[in-house]
Amino acid sequence: MxxxxxxxxxxxxxxxxxxxADLVASTLRNGALKEGIDVPLSEYRKRIGQTGEHILKEFGVKNWQRVLSNYMVEFGKNMYKLAxxxxxxxxxxxxxxxxxxxxxxxxxxxxxxxxxxxxxxxxxxxxxxxxxxxxxxxxxxxxxxxxxxxxxxxxxxxxxxxxxxxxxxxxxxxxxxxxxxxxxxxxxxxxxxxxxxxxxxxxxxxxxx
CATH class of the missing domain: 3.40.50.1000 (HAD superfamily/HAD-like)
Structure with missing residues (x-):
């Protein structure tokens, strides 16, 4: 070649x-769970690479804006885990x-x-x-x-x-x-x-x- x-x-x-990606996926999922949407973590992980808005809408999260707003707060608390x-x-x-x-x-x-x-x-x-x-x-x-x-x-x-x-x-x-x-x-x-x-x-x- x-x-x-x-x-x-x-x-x-x-x-x-x-x-x-694991932290992104778990933070999105936890936010969606609070809105009553229970989708396996593995399904979130498969979709990392797309926007959070797209992923949440695909899973039927109606209040996706609220989830993303809370996501920023929760993700910020756990950024020390990233490397x-x-x-x-x-x-x-x-x-x-x-x-x-x-x-x-x-x-x-x-x-x-x-x-x-x-x-x-x-x-x-x-x-x-x-x-x-x-x-x-x-x-x-x-x-x-x-x-x-x-x-x-x-x-x-x-x-x-x-x-x-x-x-x-x-x-x-x-x-x-x-x-x-x-x-x-x-x-x-x-x-x-x-x-x-x-x-x-x-x-x-x-x-x-």
């Missing part, structure tokens, strides 16, 4: 850079040393992003940040990535998107970007038929630039 040397690496955040995956800090610093442009394209809105990455300066200080409120359609639509390419004048062919979910893969495919699976955060049963790369660990990514 011909390996493209990428100039730009865009990342998902939850369970790609930060080991956070980078092993190797992520070295990866991000290594990409910077190679003068590779890095950024994030996430299903968090800007308020969530500002709150939830405040303890992760390598993410917080990225120059490219696309949050869900910047486009009409969130992932799995390709619109967030298409927006990012256009807004920052990026070369589509030299840009790679890295994520852990099928929603990330679908978004990249629709936008015409190469996609790499962050296997360290992906669900074991998830299938990624259109992914160009399967990354076993973060340092595998340095070989692509």
């Amino acid at each position: 011909l390996v493209v040397k990428y100039q730009v690496i865009l990342f998902d955040i939850d369970n790609t850079l930060i080991n956070s 980078y995956f092993s190797g992520i800090e070295s990866l991000l610093l290594g990409l910077k040393s190679k003068e590779v442009t890095i950024g994030v394209v996430t299903s968090k809105d800007r308020h969530q992003f500002d709150r939830e990455v405040s303890c992760f300066p390598l993410i917080e200080n990225m120059k490219i940040v696309t949050t869900s409120d910047l486009t009409d359609k969130p992932k799995p639509s390709g619109e967030p990535l298409t927006y990012t390419i256009s807004a920052h004048g990026l070369d589509l062919a030299r840009t790679l998107y890295v994520g852990d979910s099928v929603f990330d893969m679908q978004s990249a495919h629709e936008a015409g970007l190469d996609f790499a699976v962050a296997s360290w955060g992906a669900l074991p049963e998830a299938q990624f038929p259109t992914a160009r790369y399967q990354l076993r660990n973060p340092m595998d990514l340095l070989k692509l630039v």
Whole structure:
């Protein structure tokens, strides 16, 4: 396989850079339970990568705005549990040393992003940040990535998107970007038929630039 040397690496955040999907899923579920909606935790976990609004509406939570408001409070209380995956800090610093442009394209809105990455300066200080409120359609639509390419004048062919979910893969495919699976955060049963790369660990990514 011909390996493209990428100039730009865009990342998902939850369970790609930060080991956070379980906390996101459990916090959403606890909020929905208070509204009388009892859906197994595993179903929430499968949907991480989509917006909280979308997930709650799919499960029939009518007062989803209230759940998301309370989510921010409860998630904030438990942020001390979050950490980078092993190797992520070295990866991000290594990409910077190679003068590779890095950024994030996430299903968090800007308020969530500002709150939830405040303890992760390598993410917080990225120059490219696309949050869900910047486009009409969130992932799995390709619109967030298409927006990012256009807004920052990026070369589509030299840009790679890295994520852990099928929603990330679908978004990249629709936008015409190469996609790499962050296997360290992906669900074991998830299938990624259109992914160009399967990354076993973060340092595998340095070989692509």
